[in-house]
Amino acid sequence: MDFDLTDEQRLLKDSVDRMIEDAYGDFEKRKAYRAEPLGWSEALWKQYAELGLLGLPFEERHGGFGGGAVETMIVMEALGRGLAVEPYLATVILGGGFLRHGGSEAQQDTFIPRIAEGTLRLAFAQTERQARYDLFDIATTAKREGDGFVIDGEKGVVLHGDSADMLVVSARTSGSRRDREGITLFLVPADAAGVTRTGYPTQDGLRGAEIAFSNVRVGQDAVLGEIGQGLPLIERVVDEALAAVSAEAVGAMDALQTTTVDYLKTRQQFGTTIGSFQALQHRAADMLVALEQARSMAMYAAMMSEAADPRERRAAVAAAKVQINDSGRFVGEQSVQLHGGIAMTMEYKAGHYFKRLTMIENLFGDTEYQLRAVAEAEDVLVAD
Amino acid sequence: MELRYTPDEIAFRDELRRFFRAEIPAEIRQRVAEGRHLSKEDIVTSQRILNAHGLAVPNWPVKWGGKDWTPVQRYIYTEELQRAAVPQPLGFNTAMVGPVIAQFGSEAQKERFLPATANVDIWWAQGFSEPGSGSDLASLKTRAEKRGDKWVINGQKTWTTLGQHADWIFCLVRTDREAKKQKGISFILADMKTPGISVRPIITIDGAHEVNEVFFDDVEVPLENLVGEENRGWDYAKFLLANERLGIARIGMTKQRLARAKRIARETPMGEGVVWDDPEFRRRVARIEVQLKALEITQMRVVAAQGRQDASKPDPATSILKIKGSELQQATTALLVDIAGPYALPLAEHDREGSNEPEIMPEWAETAAPNYFNYRKVSIYGGSNEIQRNIIAKAFLGL
Structure with missing residues (x-):
């Protein structure tokens, strides 16, 4: 048992933290990045690539750095602290995760180096309107035609789907809508004929897209992983993404906690700093408890996202998400309350952290959904 | 970063797991598991078994029966002890007065008290809280005055857990009434048989007799019962709580x-x-x-x-x-x-x-x-x- 970072991890943390501080330390800059054509900064994306962040989890032979879950945690926490808007989760964690765990040699050789150098952006087209958080609930179909497939269906709230070059699309090659079998993943160029994308900003200042697939033809080489056996791959990559957003949420909570405590120390009312009031001190203390519990579970999720047994992995990651959601909501709401009116303004940063934390709550399973997963796992989490 | 135990730590855990279940009587562990009240005998029996195997006071200095364990090993010990429903070694002895004497006591106090404390030959009670001093502990009023070669203690302690079984009590007492409240407190030991000490039970809402009031009425204890320096008791209390x-x-x-x-x-x-x-x-x-x-x-x-x-x-x-x-x-x-x-x-x-x-x-x-x-x-x-x-x-x- 050891919570220390290795020298290399410490180096990574220092350089990522510094980069994010330079890029996002002045909150006005975030507004400028969001106003750019893609809704985020292409110049910053180049810096991510130069720093090696885009190749972080990939093998060296593909231009990567062979980083594991802890390295991802370090990066995601920094992105959370800065409230970064770039498509790191969509491209490197989700898209990259599918290529790492499901991609053929040829697919990996072709696409991973381009992700690492910053010239290929991915998005995961999974969610459907009726599915909510059930990863197996897929109505989109991929019918075999000739030596390829034809994809039809509609995907929604595809994170950074509007600026992606390539989409990882889940579709049904057999069975009916809620079957666990019969799901297949495809790599589809975003500009393929029959793909229609409608991009939009999300509540937290990031981007999403509704994407329709109408008679979209892809070849056999577009298949990612095994035909009809896509679900375990989806579950694995989504659990890794959950571990990653858990770390991002911890970064955001950490920044919000610091911002709030700083405010309590400076804001004057009744002739004194409001931080001298015990009612507010106790709430700030409870925020810290919530933050540290969340930090612990983000570490746990990072470790368990690499577990060999999918049942253990699922129970652990679900538990982490429950804690992240509970803590995130508490820290977010209390931070706004402790700030008072200033946190209600679009101009001030606290409200934006609150909004990102709220959106993370609804990402890949809300609290009740993940709590059910923990309950269904019975004794897996806390063994007798 | 590695959250899993090393193979050595797993072996350490498994050995403790086996030991606790094999050596501590099942009926005692059953009573702990069911949340029943333990007799004095249950606690003493269990702790003496642990002590015989060098496992009663692992957090003490090695010289006095402690273990040179890593923090992780200490954690595993506590975790496994609790999960096996072994009665916790008497905290007043092992986690409170023992470490304080080992750290701040005289050589004579160490020789006299530490082995007996580890083996619960002496059952200690904690004399900290008072009717007027709960969360604001430093406001305590029980005082000790030096008269000749004695401390004379007057006052009242309360919430004295299992004080009905105690042979000795360690007290925080005021020895300087002029000093600022934390500065005038000393850490003094008293034999419960000393004339002037009386114990009255408090029955708690669950109907149990777990805690007591302890009264001190001109209780004379030898000067050598002071632990460490006079008026430094608050520091020792803080050390004790950190433990x-x-x-x-x-x-x-x-x-x-x-x-x-x-x-x-x-x-x-x-x-x-x-x-x-x-x-x-x-x-x-x-x-x-x-x-x-x-x-x-x-x-x-x-x-x-x-x-x-x-x-x-x-x-x-x-x-x-x-x-x-x-x-x-x-x-x-x-x-x-x-x-x-x-x-x-x-x-x-x-x-x-x-x-x-x-x-x-x-x-x-x-x-x-x-x-x-x-x-x-x-x-x-x-x-x-x-x-x-x-x-x-x-x-x-x-x-």
Whole structure:
């Protein structure tokens, strides 16, 4: 048992933290990045690539750095602290995760180096309107035609789907809508004929897209992983993404906690700093408890996202998400309350952290959904 | 970063796991698991077995029977002890007065008290709280005056846990009434048989006699019973409380109680099936498990950081462990009351006076409500949870 970072991890943390501080330390800059054509900064994306962040989890032979879950945690926490808007989760964690765990040699050789150098952006087209958080609930179909497939269906709230070059699309090659079998993943160029994308900003200042697939033809080489056996791959990559957003949420909570405590120390009312009031001190203390519990579970999720047994992995990651959601909501709401009116303004940063934390709550399973997963796992989490 | 145990740590854990179950009598561990009151004999028997194997006081200096363990090994010891439902070695001896004497006592005090304390040949009581000094402990009024070669103690202590069994008591007493409140306090030991000491029971809301009032009426103790320096008692008390860090969250006990609650829920009828079939119930359990897992990792982070920290300074992370640890202890005792349902209500036979009727509820349900009532104490003692929030706000957040 050891919570220390290795020298290399410490180096990574220092350089990522510094980069994010330079890029996002002045909150006005975030507004400028969001106003750019893609809704985020292409110049910053180049810096991510130069720093090696885009190749972080990939093998060296593909231009990567062979980083594991802890390295991802370090990066995601920094992105959370800065409230970064770039498509790191969509491209490197989700898209990259599918290529790492499901991609053929040829697919990996072709696409991973381009992700690492910053010239290929991915998005995961999974969610459907009726599915909510059930990863197996897929109505989109991929019918075999000739030596390829034809994809039809509609995907929604595809994170950074509007600026992606390539989409990882889940579709049904057999069975009916809620079957666990019969799901297949495809790599589809975003500009393929029959793909229609409608991009939009999300509540937290990031981007999403509704994407329709109408008679979209892809070849056999577009298949990612095994035909009809896509679900375990989806579950694995989504659990890794959950571990990653858990770390991002911890970064955001950490920044919000610091911002709030700083405010309590400076804001004057009744002739004194409001931080001298015990009612507010106790709430700030409870925020810290919530933050540290969340930090612990983000570490746990990072470790368990690499577990060999999918049942253990699922129970652990679900538990982490429950804690992240509970803590995130508490820290977010209390931070706004402790700030008072200033946190209600679009101009001030606290409200934006609150909004990102709220959106993370609804990402890949809300609290009740993940709590059910923990309950269904019975004794897996806390063994007798 | 590696959250898993090393193979050596796993071997260490497995050996303790085996030892506790093989060596500590099953009927004693059963009583602990069911939350029943332990007799003095239960606690002494268990601790003497541990002591005979060098496992009663691992946190003491090696010279006095301690172990040269890593913080992780200490954590594993506490966790396994609690999960095996072994009675906790008497904290007043092993976690409180023992370490203080070992650190600050004279050689003569060490020789005289430490071996007997490890083996509970001396049962210690803690004389800290007073009727007027609860959370504001430093306001205590019991005083000791030097008269010739004696300290003369006058005053009253309260909430003296298991004081009815005590042979000796360690007290915080005021020795300088002019000094600022923390500065005029000393740490003095008294034999409970000394004339002028009297003990009166306090019966708590669960009907138990666990705590007492202790009165000091011109109690004369030798000057050599002062530990360390005069008027430095507050520092020793702080040292003592910092020593509680590892066990304070009682995660092992909560795990053990939760496992028991789940077992009982799987057997207790409800509707067409059992309590466990209710998805709402299971979700409630799941939420406790999530928080318990988070607390366990938080505890491990504190343990891992301990190797590098100044152990004599209180760690504000302890306050987080205290707050969440007590909340989860209370949540699990409440859970058992709710599993018991209507049969949480009857007062158990042996808790009724003069009655000889057979029990009317399932045996496990007898202790459900009393334990729930009793465990309200855990967010009050050891620095109430509100005091812990003050500590976090001041020491951590600088408010």
